Amino acid sequence: MILRDAVDHYVAWRRAHGARFITSARTLYQFCDSCPDNACCDAVTESEVRRFLAGTGPLTRFRANKYAALAGFYRYAISRGYAVASPLPAADEEPRAPRSAPSYIYSREELQRLFGGVRISRKRAIRFDAETFHMLLLILYGAGLRTSEALHLTMKDVDLADAILTVRDTKFYKSRLVPVAPQLASALRSYAGLRGDNYGGRFTDDYDGRWDRPSGPVVARGGAPTGERV
Known part of the structure; x- marks a missing residue:
């Protein structure tokens, strides 16, 4: 199935189950834009996924959010027969984002x-x-x-x-x-x-x-x- 069509199905499915699914949907459509036009789910390569996850800026916690959005989508796509395998790198290979600053407690x-x-x-x-x-x-x-x-x-x-x-x-x-x-x-x-x-x-x-x-x-x-x- 075409990647963007599969994302449309997934977003509709998540929202039908009560999730607002706004930020993750935006991430998935950005991923579609980063891939070749009319690419199939199984045509996406691991290098394309890594390039999307890396982005253009410094490493932040948003990379983990992008990974989670893609992982959820590919679990859905595989279960529906839209894809045979996930092109995501193994989770333990993902770099860890720097720790955020501790919360400040006002007096x-x-x-x-x-x-x-x-x-x-x-x-x-x-x-x-x-x-x-x-x-x-x-x-x-x-x-x-x-x-x-x-x-x-x-x-x-x-x-x-x-x-x-x-x-x-x-x-x-x-x-x-x-x-x-x-x-x-x-x-x-x-x-x-x-x-x-x-x-x-x-x-x-x-x-x-x-x-x-x-x-x-x-x-x-x-x-x-x-x-x-x-």
């Missing part, structure tokens, strides 16, 4: 300066007002949400009475309930009272998926739109 004093500084300093490239940006950071830190999850919270997702956040359609299209600590719950109530319902149901903003291209009105400290464009 309580540093966190206080970070959250306090948001109220008085806001880059004009970000259209959130200071109170909104401050609340967003508190949610990320206090509830452990992903950035996209926090940005897509709606008013109905924030149960202020029971201090529970409902995070919808996250990884693998699942939803979950996230209880929050009393201190964060108090901040959520204060913010909800401050901003009213000026964002069409969004809890933090009428976010449209772009941080660097402001398109909405700035909200004044009192919660009413000012009409100003960032």
Whole structure:
């Protein structure tokens, strides 16, 4: 089977089983682009795979991600009869990526300066007002949400009475309930009272998926739109 057609089948199969499969799909299509046009699965050579894995930059952990994406695809292709064997080099022959730097743990004093500084300093490239940006950071830190999850919270997702956040359609299209600590719950109530319902149901903003291209009105400290464009 043609390599790109087999990748189409594999991507559709993974997504039909609940995976978003965005990054790995992008990697597989980049692999298709690196191979000759209309190449068959069995026509791909180990040298072509090694060249794709090596890329053009320094060795990073992304090489292991590319290897895992290709390995998963070829297991599928062999099981479906699209390929006879995998052209990937043996896993124990793969170079190990350098160890990442250790995580930095902020002290309580540093966190206080970070959250306090948001109220008085806001880059004009970000259209959130200071109170909104401050609340967003508190949610990320206090509830452990992903950035996209926090940005897509709606008013109905924030149960202020029971201090529970409902995070919808996250990884693998699942939803979950996230209880929050009393201190964060108090901040959520204060913010909800401050901003009213000026964002069409969004809890933090009428976010449209772009941080660097402001398109909405700035909200004044009192919660009413000012009409100003960032």
